[in-house]
Amino acid sequence: MPGDVDPGLFDLRPRETAGAALERAARLGSGHASARVGFLRRSSVFLHDGVPSSGSDTVDTAVSVRVLRGGGTGFASLTDPTPGTAVLCAERAVRMADATARAGVGGAALAEEPVHRATWCSEYEVNPFDVPSGDRAALMADWSRRLLRVPPVSHVWAMLVVTEENTFYADSAGTETAQRRIRMHPMLVAVGTHPRTGASASLRTLGGPSGQGWEYLAGTDWDWDAELEELPGHLEAKLHAPPVEPGRYDLLIDPSNLWLTLHESVGHATELDRVLGHEAGYAGTSFVSPDRVGALRYGSELMNVTADRTEPGGLATVGFDDEGVAAQRWPLVENGVLTGLQVDRRGAHTVGADRSNGCAYAESAAHAPLQRMPNVSLQPVPGGPSTEDLISGMADGIYVVGAAGWSIDMQRRNFQFTAQRCYRVRRGELAGQLGGVAYQGTTLDFWASLTAVGGTGTYRLFGADLCAKGQPVQAAPVGHGCPAALFEGVRVQRTA
Amino acid sequence: MAEHTPQDTAERVLADCGADGCVVVVERTSTAYLRWAGNTVIGNGHTDEGRTTVAALRDTPEGTAAGVVSRGGVRGLDTAGIAEDARRASFQSIPSRDAPALPGPREAPASSAADWDAPVPGVLEDALAVVPEELGSVFARARAESRLLYGYAEHRIRTTYLASSSGTRLRHVQPSATLDLTVRAADSPASSWAGDSASGDPLTPFPPGWVASMDDRLRERPWRKERSVLPPGRYEVLLSPSCVADLMLHMYRSMDAEEALAGRTAFGRPGGGTRVGERLTRQPLTLRSDPGSPGLGCVPFVVARDAEGSVFDSGLALRPTDWIADGTLGALVRDRRSARGAGAAATPRTDSLCLAGPADAPSLADMVASTDRALLLTSLWYLRQVDPGSLLLTGLTRDGVYLVENGEITGAVGNFRFEESPLGMLDRVVEVGRTERTLPREWGDCSTRTAMPALRVAGFTMSSTTTSS
Numbered sequence: 001m002p003g004d005v006d007p008g009l010f011d012l013r014p015r016e017t018a019g020a021a022l023e024r025a026a027r028l029g030s031g032h033a034s035a036r037v038g039f040l041r042r043s044s045v046f047l048h049d050g051v052p053s054s055g056s057d058t059v060d061t062a063v064s065v066r067v068l069r070g071g072g073t074g075f076a077s078l079t080d081p082t083p084g085t086a087v088l089c090a091e092r093a094v095r096m097a098d099a100t101a102r103a104g105v106g107g108a109a110l111a112e113e114p115v116h117r118a119t120w121c122s123e124y125e126v127n128p129f130d131v132p133s134g135d136r137a138a139l140m141a142d143w144s145r146r147l148l149r150v151p152p153v154s155h156v157w158a159m160l161v162v163t164e165e166n167t168f169y170a171d172s173a174g175t176e177t178a179q180r181r182i183r184m185h186p187m188l189v190a191v192g193t194h195p196r197t198g199a200s201a202s203l204r205t206l207g208g209p210s211g212q213g214w215e216y217l218a219g220t221d222w223d224w225d226a227e228l229e230e231l232p233g234h235l236e237a238k239l240h241a242p243p244v245e246p247g248r249y250d251l252l253i254d255p256s257n258l259w260l261t262l263h264e265s266v267g268h269a270t271e272l273d274r275v276l277g278h279e280a281g282y283a284g285t286s287f288v289s290p291d292r293v294g295a296l297r298y299g300s301e302l303m304n305v306t307a308d309r310t311e312p313g314g315l316a317t318v319g320f321d322d323e324g325v326a327a328q329r330w331p332l333v334e335n336g337v338l339t340g341l342q343v344d345r346r347g348a349h350t351v352g353a354d355r356s357n358g359c360a361y362a363e364s365a366a367h368a369p370l371q372r373m374p375n376v377s378l379q380p381v382p383g384g385p386s387t388e389d390l391i392s393g394m395a396d397g398i399y400v401v402g403a404a405g406w407s408i409d410m411q412r413r414n415f416q417f418t419a420q421r422c423y424r425v426r427r428g429e430l431a432g433q434l435g436g437v438a439y440q441g442t443t444l445d446f447w448a449s450l451t452a453v454g455g456t457g458t459y460r461l462f463g464a465d466l467c468a469k470g471q472p473v474q475a476a477p478v479g480h481g482c483p484a485a486l487f488e489g490v491r492v493q494r495t496a
Numbered sequence: 497m498a499e500h501t502p503q504d505t506a507e508r509v510l511a512d513c514g515a516d517g518c519v520v521v522v523e524r525t526s527t528a529y530l531r532w533a534g535n536t537v538i539g540n541g542h543t544d545e546g547r548t549t550v551a552a553l554r555d556t557p558e559g560t561a562a563g564v565v566s567r568g569g570v571r572g573l574d575t576a577g578i579a580e581d582a583r584r585a586s587f588q589s590i591p592s593r594d595a596p597a598l599p600g601p602r603e604a605p606a607s608s609a610a611d612w613d614a615p616v617p618g619v620l621e622d623a624l625a626v627v628p629e630e631l632g633s634v635f636a637r638a639r640a641e642s643r644l645l646y647g648y649a650e651h652r653i654r655t656t657y658l659a660s661s662s663g664t665r666l667r668h669v670q671p672s673a674t675l676d677l678t679v680r681a682a683d684s685p686a687s688s689w690a691g692d693s694a695s696g697d698p699l700t701p702f703p704p705g706w707v708a709s710m711d712d713r714l715r716e717r718p719w720r721k722e723r724s725v726l727p728p729g730r731y732e733v734l735l736s737p738s739c740v741a742d743l744m745l746h747m748y749r750s751m752d753a754e755e756a757l758a759g760r761t762a763f764g765r766p767g768g769g770t771r772v773g774e775r776l777t778r779q780p781l782t783l784r785s786d787p788g789s790p791g792l793g794c795v796p797f798v799v800a801r802d803a804e805g806s807v808f809d810s811g812l813a814l815r816p817t818d819w820i821a822d823g824t825l826g827a828l829v830r831d832r833r834s835a836r837g838a839g840a841a842a843t844p845r846t847d848s849l850c851l852a853g854p855a856d857a858p859s860l861a862d863m864v865a866s867t868d869r870a871l872l873l874t875s876l877w878y879l880r881q882v883d884p885g886s887l888l889l890t891g892l893t894r895d896g897v898y899l900v901e902n903g904e905i906t907g908a909v910g911n912f913r914f915e916e917s918p919l920g921m922l923d924r925v926v927e928v929g930r931t932e933r934t935l936p937r938e939w940g941d942c943s944t945r946t947a948m949p950a951l952r953v954a955g956f957t958m959s960s961t962t963t964s965s
Contacts, residue, residue, distance in 0.1 A: 048754065052562075052590050056549070056801065057581070060568035064543075075541040080571040092621075096540045100530075103537045103628040103635065134588030141590060155758040191760050198766030200759030200885060278533045281646035281678040281689070284877070287964070368541050407880040407890045407913070411964035414913055416890050418882055438882060438890070440913070440960060471531050471648040472541075473941045493959065495915070496883040 014168030021086035030067035034171035038365025050144035062366035072100030111348035120319025124213025150232035152192035185209035241433035250397030255482035259462040269412035284410030299447025305333040314375035314479035322369040377481035384455030436496035454483035506659035512579035517553030546570030552582035559591035685965035688719035689895035691935035741936035743918035753828035762887035777922035785846035786816035806831040853928030912958035927952035
């Protein structure tokens with residue numbers, strides 16, 4: 001039931017298991033040690049033209065231990081959480097820490113955190129796992145058939161993934177937390193064919209993954225009925241859309257597209273582990289340096305970006321992170337100036353912070369925590385314009401809707417994004433779809449070109465549930481709220 | 497708590513399932529890894545994972561329904577419980593029409609069947625024991641040379657057991673070791689990357705000296721040459737085998753026959769049908785998957801989980817498949833149901849990929865020596881699809897772009913964003929190098945069994961530049 005941690009977590013006797021690990025680590029001389037016991041459930045169904053093509057229901061349990069000892073750090077995990085396996089993990093983690101120390105390097109000290117003893121659950125009305133899997137698949141099949149009935153839709157791929165995390169955390173300082181998080185990811189892609197040329201186009205639903213429960217598919221916060229009703233018409237227009245002329249355009253970017261640009265150009269750029277170079281060999285670093293916090297002009301004065309692990313429905317919303325740090329909210333960019341970073345307990349001291357702001361996350365209890373992104377959102381302007389107001393104020397430009405392709409360089413400067421739909425705007429009105437639009441830019445120039453921000457009525461929460469980072473690679477869910485926003489003179493390429 | 501052998505687990509689940517058909521996949525994975533950045537170890541781990549996946553099949557007048565459930569853990573697995581969960585899931589699943597019967601032993605690879613009774617080879621208790629001390633000396637040398645090293649070493653063994661109600665019993669052991677190393681100058685944007693993978697005996701320790709020898713390779717490169725910025729435009733490029741691997745893997749991922757027929761990919765023919773039989777390149781290039789290929793060996797039978805593959809094909813032997821044969825598109829990825837509908841052979845996806853040209857192909861060094869003017873690209877990053885209809889990708893060069901003039905590398909060049917279709921690019925390949933085992937930079941965390949040649953490509957489109965490194 002909502003508000004409780006899944007009893008399946010406590011069936012694993014997590015306090016006894018974690019306690020055995022911490023005791024063994026202490027006996028072996030480790031400094032700070034932490035243990036996590038996790039119960040992760042995921043159910044998926046994939047359909048092609050309304051017929052299930054694959055799917056599964058997965059339950060993963062694990063225990064893991066992280067220790068600091070002798071200047072080294074060590075981590076170990078096993079998929080059977082018992083006091084006995086927890087002890088084995090502690091012993092392996094200590095051996096790994098000793099091996100690390102043999103490389104002749106020092107381990108990072110953890111920033112202090114108050115001791116917490118608490119239980120926390122994400123906000124939802126109906127746990128999707130309480131809905132029979134057949135009903136979940138049937139809804140996706142029904143939605144697929146609704147789309148297939150309307151020309152020009154010729155094929156539909158659909159997917160629904162529901163996930164529930166239950167995690168018990170304990171550390172040698174005395175913190176013990178237990179929490180449950182729910183998230184859902186529905187998606188439908190409709191394909192249509194131009195009757196004369198035979199060329200194809202596709203459109204994806206814009207309602208993305210969410211930290212809500214089953215009520216999300218019933219229409220809470222996203223009008224699925226309206227989206228399914230309108231999608232064939234949008235696809236018909238896309239099939240007949242003339243290609244864009246490359247050049248510089250004013251872009252009104254819908255929150256359904258802008259969230260991904262924000263994620264890549266602000267979210268990842270302000271991750272401390274990238275700033276410190278930890279991802280130089282893999283996910284990449286950042287143009288941001290710690291000494292520029294408080295000084296770097298990131299964008300126009302209209303740009304206010306908040307980091308938040310407390311936002312209801314956010315994919316990165318938690319009670320406590322995977323280092324036992326309580327969830328927080330803080331500014332990243334204020335009036336266009338960089339004012340904050342995302343920090344975990346290992347990195348806090350490197351930027352002179354006394355405390356982590358709670359940005360550690362591990363994909364499951366079998367994974368080591370990394371510094372990961374909180375919900376990062378562009379704030380709307382209270383009393384600001386509606387999307388219609390913003391369109392009516394444009395003399396000539398493009399309205400960009402729905403995230404599609406994305407790519408950004410390894411220091412988060414040069415990027416390119418495409419969209420599900422793009423509309424030409426002339427004299428304050430939409431003038432039909434355009435094909436092949438990709439906008440390119442560099443992060444600081446792009447955000448400096450922000451000339452209008454929509455009001456709270458345009459703000460919507462989107463996000464990604466498979467943001468990848470780290471070696472071994474881990475996926476993390478992260479939410480992004482955005483208002484509609486206007487950018488001047490952005491370079492547009494033609495892709496098709 | 498009792499721990500059953502994987503074989504016992506599979507047999508118990510099959511006995512308990514009570515469905516019209518059943519497939520059980522039991523996996524044991526042991527992984528050890530070490531990660532470093534800026535001449536400092538920043539992470540390590542040892543993980544042991546057990547997983548049992550059960551597909552229960554239910555025959556109905558409308559077709560066959562499959563319920564698939566997967567449970568982590570080794571000790572105390574409730575075999576009756578997981579069988580019942582799968583059977584129940586099959587009643588929640590919508591039947592599939594035309595689902596083929598499960599493959600029997602005669603359709604499975606004999607070599608894997610012969611190993612069924614063998615145990616899990618073990619876990620990697622000290623697989624990386626040699627690496628930290630080696631790193632200590634490599635870090636010391638790097639510090640003395642004002643170099644910063646970033647890298648990742650991983651050793652993994654995955655043992656897979658597959659049993660089905662059709663009598664199939666299969667076992668496969670997949671050992672793999674990967675190493676990647678990036679060097680950056682402490683005082684400039686200069687950088688270089690190298691990566692490699694290996695697969696040997698399951699419990700052979702991580703190859704001693706591997707990190708030091710890779711560092712030696714990086715030191716020999718001209719990565720600290722003065723860096724200039726060239727404008728966007730179309731260039732002749734020499735793509736390293738790693739670059740080619742990333743591009744070919746993107747193409748391979750889009751080679752699904754059903755999606756092509758639906759017009760969703762570049763392998764569909766406008767107006768219907770696929771492009772199988774169409775010549776894609778004038779070069780004698782063959783793109784092949786072969787689970788038995790020496791050094792690139794992978795699971796030689798279909799193991800369907802979640803969105804990958806069809807559970808109805810579980811245990812089916814994977815045969816060598818020429819996706820491109822001598823420049824002509826030879827096959828697209830098809831499960832048995834799709835193949836039967838098309839009157840074609842089943843060609844499921846296989847976890848190894850090799851691109852090869854002429855037998856007497858030159859080395860990359862020879863290709864550089866015969867170059868008038870070109871850009872040498874050593875690794876690619878952040879490749880993403882821009883236009884599925886043409887398989888147009890955008891992406892970035894990373895950690896090593898060099899200007900080659902008159903047969904020599906004359907300088908380093910800043911990074912570019914490029915726009916290219918790996919499919920369209922094939923027709924602009926003007927020279928094919930010698931095929932070698934390589935680690936794709938971007939796909940290297942999930943596809944390590946690739947062998948590729950260097951390619952010389954005309955008119956490679958660089959759409960913008962970046963100061964990032």
